[in-house]
Amino acid sequence: MDGLATRNDETRAFSLEERSFSRGELPCGARAGDYSVVTPIARGGCGAVYEARQLRSGARVAMKVLHGTLAASPKMVKRFLREIEVVRRLNHPGIVEIYDVGELADGRPFYVMEHLDGLTLDVLLRQEGRFSPEQALDLLEPVCSALDAAHAAGIIHRDVKGSNIFVSRGAPRKVKLLDFGIAKLMEAEEGPTGFTTAGRAPGTLTIMAPEQILGGPIDARVDVYALGVLLHRLLTGKLPFYSPDATELLRQHLEEPPPRPSRRTPLPAALDAVVLRCLEKQPEHRFPSVKSLLCTLREAVGEPPSGRSSLPELAADAIAVYLDLRARTDADDLDDALADALGLALDVAEERLRDAGLTLVSMTGSEILAVRVLSCDPAEALRERAAVIEIAAALHDELAQRSRADGRVHPNLCLHAGQVVVRSTIHPEIIGGDLARVGAWAPVEEVHGLCATEAAVRGVEGLELSAGPPGLMLIGERPPSCSSPAPTLRSGVSGGVS
Template sequence: MTEDEEETRPFSDFERSASRGELPPGTPAGEYILEGFIARGGCGVVYAARHTRSGKPAAVKVLSEAVAHSRRVVERFAREIEVLRSISHPNIVEIYEVGELNDYQPFYVMERLEGQTLDALIRAETRLAPREVLALMEPVCAALTAAHTAGIIHRDVKASNIFICSGVPRTVKLLDFGIAKMMAPEEGSTWLTTAGRMPGTPSIMAPEQILGGPIDARVDVYALGVLLHRMLVGRLPFHTHDMDEMVRKHLEEAPLPPSLRVPLPIELDAAVLRCMEKRRERRFGSVDELMRALREAIGGPSSSVRSGPDPTQSAVAVYLEVRMRGGGVDDLDDALAADIGQVLDIGESQLARAGFTLASITGNEVLGVRLLPTDADEERRARRAALATAAEVHEALARRADADARVHVNVCVHADEVQVRPALQLEITGGALLCAGLWAPGAEVQGVFATPSATAGLLAEELPEVRVARARP
């Protein structure tokens, strides 16, 4: 190395932050000092920070420098601050300080939250138990009631905008009032929209919000119905990766009752479906009214949840589990998501046509159940028919168009007991057969996987042409 050559060295924190368009640690923001990057979203960047004197932790949201010269964006950012400061509620993030960096880049300081979003919780647990749903909905609806009382509509109530703080007692916060709307805005005010477009998330938007018509607090009630469905079932009520089709479904198509997808009290169907009525006058008039209905459905005197177990009956299940190779949820690009959706749609439609009750449908699995006859010969024929159905599903999946090599599907068959609630329509409420994690294989399998209980008494020539991968003895 000559004297003129510079010694190789790692990039400093300042250089790394600058290369990403972020503010470096140590940057002052009012009475707070930035400590590091947390997240980027919309037009703002959120940083961890600490008060210079007290050491109190905080989070600082700064309007991105790239858009800080846009009057419209600055006005929207300012209105977000105004909305948050106008609502004082324990389930809405608290604002500590407001200011500007370099006399043009606005920021606000808020309480720093530790924990995870509701979106992350649902992805980790697939779907939530009704009482867990009720416990999470209580603080979310309390926050929305405070907002609505202050004349503010949130307009983007979704799982990623709900934060579950770690610690005891658990605290839940409603986040991101960035597109919130005053119920009675000043005449001629256009700070919320760009020409011909309503802000929001299409997968949760009420019809009147999609169409850009007059809105009120009932758009948040509609979004809560979508949220309820996702928490209880594990997936959105309308599953498509085509945005135009998503919009059409919200405008025209009635969602399926959640209890047709997973075992749930039928009273919950009424609550979810009323939230998602196309005509807003048919929805709950307030989130308080919705919460009263939820409490009754899940634990009140009119609930159909019984103190004793429902009677059991033998049944056979065909179970489809989507497995992603070489990555996880964070690597879900459009092609991968589209193929997973295609797999779920094929499995759901074929099992329903074969007479299976869809006991569970989530973002990565479909579980179809069919009750077994009590006669021994008929019971054996029913299990053989279930194996044939599984083979047909497997073949249909193998032939699907534009299959993504990163997607593998385990197709499994098992026979066991289920709990069945006496009703006009078959209602499966529990049982060992629904616990697929206890009997389905933990690794990828080729062909159709069948447990000994599914193939008991069947001869090799009676099994379907697709190879049956039996469980190890």
């Protein structure tokens, strides 16, 4: 039977539905009180979230169910019920609304909340790389408002991060603060009924304030610290502190001065000051409240640094280098060695491109888009494009050599020339344009070799070109420096390249 199971087989693979039941997940059509499961939405450390329909009205809702493995723990059940109590107590437009509470047939608690159509800020950051100060303020205002309400009610969130902030699609855009699962009431919680004890620090390591890491007394200023981490990431596309090694990451939070966001992207000193004050090691040196943080952030964004707000937006010719690191592994198999290899490759690329004078327009956990604005003089612009191609070729060689150490990391590197939209300053701020839309010109497939569009290589001599993916060509040789005589072009691609 070619390996196909028959009805009489005693051994066969579990069906998807059976595997779901074995993990405690709810299959499509499962009943939960007055609700029917439609499809899974997300799965976290404590529970799973499903899209569901109310049987009587057909209303679309979201339902969070405690994991089966945790339901046997009275402490975890109590924490789950505490989350419901916390959210219901707040009743704020920036916090998801809970409609109903119930219990599955197997005893697991669940609650039903408003269904949100959109994506988390964490996903949005991975897609966009970074945001302008105005966009960052627009996203943080409703988060700060929700936190201010929580703090006024005596509740500390303790886990303010991109994956716990939801941004709806369409207009007007709604921003919601999610997951109060490890929230702490600011009244005393000592003794056997409390959820935390000295020396234990629930939360996410990349955003935790020093006092939270150390398991000492905490207050609303741990959320101010987390907002500082988030603001740094919104403005630069990167976390202020990161290491794949947990011990090293904790040491950075406890000992290292936070980096200024303006080291990564052009920003006014006033925004540096806001972020650095949020990330002070001592809580008394931070903003005393999210309200005071938001007020200062508004002022910093509203200030026209060097006349920034009144500067015209101009179109300019530029060349872009786009690095896309491909991880050859399943999404669930991102081990420490692979994460370390990806991080090192990104660090190398960032350093080489920044040192070469390119502007890093966006950075994510696996991508970098770097741009150089070209001279208005055609001859000089041609030399600048040749220089950037040479830089990209050297970077590709270095990254390819590194990738041999861990074959699961593959660097896709591509060049394109076109227009960008800039604000005219001494250090032009790139805010848009054709080059920023990498999906329109970068390769979808894995490419072996440095690739480029025809616009990137047009007129550059000394390149060995061959056909690449659709619309692209592969560069086989590094171009000579501008002072060296150009060798004869050997091109396998026709059409305007000289």
